[in-house]
Amino acid sequence: MPQLLGRLVALVEWWAVALLAAMAALVCLGVFFRYALDSALSWYDEFASYLLVWLTFFGAVVASYHRRHIGFETVVERLPAAARRATELLAEVAVLVFHGVVLYYGWDLAAKMADETAVSLPWVRMGWVFAAIPLAGGLMLLVSLARLAALVSARREA
Amino acid sequence: MEWLILALIVLLTLINVPIGFALSLATIAAVLWKGTAPLSIVPLNLFSGASSFPLLAIPLFILAGGLMETSGISQRLVNLANSLVGFVRGGLAMVTVVATMIQSEISGSSVADAAAIGKVVIPAMEKRGYPRALSAGIVSNAASAAILIPPSIPMIIYAWMAEVSVAKLFFAGFLPGFIACASMMALCYWYARRLNLPVERRFSVRAVGRSTLEAFWALFIPVVIWVGILGGIATATEVAGLAVLAALVIGVAIYRELTGRQVLQILRESAGQTAAVMLIVASSAVLGWFLTSEQVPQKFARLILETTSNKYLILLFLNLFLFVAGMFLHSAAAIILIVPIVLPLVRAIGVDPIHFGIIVTINLGVGQQTPPVATVLFTTAAIARLPFWDVFRVSWPFTVVLALVTLLVTYVPWISLGPVSWIHW
Numbered sequence: 001m002p003q004l005l006g007r008l009v010a011l012v013e014w015w016a017v018a019l020l021a022a023m024a025a026l027v028c029l030g031v032f033f034r035y036a037l038d039s040a041l042s043w044y045d046e047f048a049s050y051l052l053v054w055l056t057f058f059g060a061v062v063a064s065y066h067r068r069h070i071g072f073e074t075v076v077e078r079l080p081a082a083a084r085r086a087t088e089l090l091a092e093v094a095v096l097v098f099h100g101v102v103l104y105y106g107w108d109l110a111a112k113m114a115d116e117t118a119v120s121l122p123w124v125r126m127g128w129v130f131a132a133i134p135l136a137g138g139l140m141l142l143v144s145l146a147r148l149a150a151l152v153s154a155r156r157e158a
Numbered sequence: 159m160e161w162l163i164l165a166l167i168v169l170l171t172l173i174n175v176p177i178g179f180a181l182s183l184a185t186i187a188a189v190l191w192k193g194t195a196p197l198s199i200v201p202l203n204l205f206s207g208a209s210s211f212p213l214l215a216i217p218l219f220i221l222a223g224g225l226m227e228t229s230g231i232s233q234r235l236v237n238l239a240n241s242l243v244g245f246v247r248g249g250l251a252m253v254t255v256v257a258t259m260i261q262s263e264i265s266g267s268s269v270a271d272a273a274a275i276g277k278v279v280i281p282a283m284e285k286r287g288y289p290r291a292l293s294a295g296i297v298s299n300a301a302s303a304a305i306l307i308p309p310s311i312p313m314i315i316y317a318w319m320a321e322v323s324v325a326k327l328f329f330a331g332f333l334p335g336f337i338a339c340a341s342m343m344a345l346c347y348w349y350a351r352r353l354n355l356p357v358e359r360r361f362s363v364r365a366v367g368r369s370t371l372e373a374f375w376a377l378f379i380p381v382v383i384w385v386g387i388l389g390g391i392a393t394a395t396e397v398a399g400l401a402v403l404a405a406l407v408i409g410v411a412i413y414r415e416l417t418g419r420q421v422l423q424i425l426r427e428s429a430g431q432t433a434a435v436m437l438i439v440a441s442s443a444v445l446g447w448f449l450t451s452e453q454v455p456q457k458f459a460r461l462i463l464e465t466t467s468n469k470y471l472i473l474l475f476l477n478l479f480l481f482v483a484g485m486f487l488h489s490a491a492a493i494i495l496i497v498p499i500v501l502p503l504v505r506a507i508g509v510d511p512i513h514f515g516i517i518v519t520i521n522l523g524v525g526q527q528t529p530p531v532a533t534v535l536f537t538t539a540a541i542a543r544l545p546f547w548d549v550f551r552v553s554w555p556f557t558v559v560l561a562l563v564t565l566l567v568t569y570v571p572w573i574s575l576g577p578v579s580w581i582h583w
């Protein structure tokens with residue numbers, strides 16, 4: 001099960017890399033059309049900012065898995081082992097609540113947006129764009145659950 | 159109510175809940191408590207916080223910086239700085255400040271800047287007899303001084319929040335950035351005399367010419383950025399895109415130090431760094447929505463103006479407020495949370511938002527050098543393989559200088575606004 005999650009996250013990471021590369025390419029293309037061809041692409045800034053939303057949330061899944069989100073470890077690191085495990089458990093439960101809210105209400109929101117379309121691109125449905133949020137919430141929920149399980153089982157052994 | 163939210167954020171941060179989650183969690187608690195809005199405002203504001211074309215400049219500048227770092231640019235910049243200022247006593251310390259300054263014209267973040275230059279100069283300084291803690295302190299503080307020199311991620315975020323022109327803000331940052339770096343160099347010189355640090359090499363025009371030639375392509379990128387943004391030709395995001403393209407072409411085709419495998423690795427790292435910063439940005443937007451709907455900015459302005467209407471006193475207070483916030487918050491979060499709250503007050507006392515943007519940028523730079531959350535100093539201490547406190551014990555005089563420059567920039571608006579008035583577009 002943990003290996004499966006690892007593979008899933010690796011997949012998400014390649015997806016985030018593809019999004020970043022696409023974003024850089026799209027901005028250069030936009031510049032080329034605006035200055036070299038003198039006919040600005042009307043859709044590119046809106047589309048690019050949606051790519052940023054996707055990169056933010058799918059990238060956040062990867063950062064969650066590798067513990068690369070920006071946090072403040074100094075206090076927890078100095079606690080005695082037992083207190084440290086307790087705070088880790090508490091922090092993980094708090095994070096779990098956030099992911100739950102993002103998954104549940106994000107899904108709700110994406111469903112409501114299903115019929116809306118992007119301003120400049122009629123074939124882009126806003127439901128897809130918003131879907132990144134509950135999807136990432138769900139994946140981070142899995143990461144969080146796995147970590148919680150590891151914390152609890154470590155405590156039993158100790 | 160506002161204080162309860164603040165206490166909750168501090169508590170969550172202390173138990174090591176990532177800041178990007180803590181800000182939203184505090185808002186979730188507040189929304190549930192008030193019961194006046196549905197929780198769907200959380201994903202909605204996460205979305206609107208991240209969906210912004212100006213903010214695209216952040217991942218693109220991170221990516222351009224990563225590409226430049228791996229393609230041997232930093233070493234060439236250090237060589238150039240060495241030929242320029244290596245003849246002074248304590249030359250390598252000066253070289254560090256100058257190289258950090260030039261590097262910051264490529265990368266948009268102090269952490270990236272400090273990491274790129276620190277990896278090159280800290281080992282070199284150790285060989286030449288510099289105390290390692292001093293080297294780490296100099297690189298770190300120089301990186302915070304140099305963040306005023308464009309491009310700069312904090313300025314991009316500020317401009318987006320305050321709805322001012324990024325180009326004007328970038329222009330306003332030049333002079334304060336140079337003053338901050340010059341003050342750093344002056345302090346380096348004082349240390350050099352006291353510790354009798356070595357001179358690197360004699361000054362020669364030929365050496366300057368040669369190292370400039372070697373660094374030509376590295377210097378080409380800041381030129382693209384300057385001409386593009388400061389000439390008012392392209393937006394910061396577009397220029398960032400071009401910088402990525404230029405870095406890729408220079409790294410792969412001209413310096414030939416960049417391989418496909420490395421490019422993929424840089425893309426992975428940049429995607430991770432982007433997500434870490436952008437999650438904080440998005441989450442700050444959630445809390446920002448709540449604070450605005452509670453009319454906190456208006457309450458804040460009224461509260462202060464009832465106490466005093468003295469512009470200089472209020473500026474001092476705002477500086478102290480920013481400094482304390484910067485000690486605890488990541489600078490992206492600090493800007494998104496604080497700027498909307500204090501901007502009505504700033505406008506009411508007649509301070510130009512561009513000028514205030516420069517104050518915010520340098521002030522939060524000071525906060526990056528002071529514990530408990532000193533992101534840049536943590537980075538260089540790690541490179542120097544020293545405990546954080548060993549470095550801080552040596553580096554604090556540089557941070558004091560940075561704080562003095564902050565006050566200078568605060569009370570002499572011309573330093574920021576003078577150059578802006580020269581441009582007409």
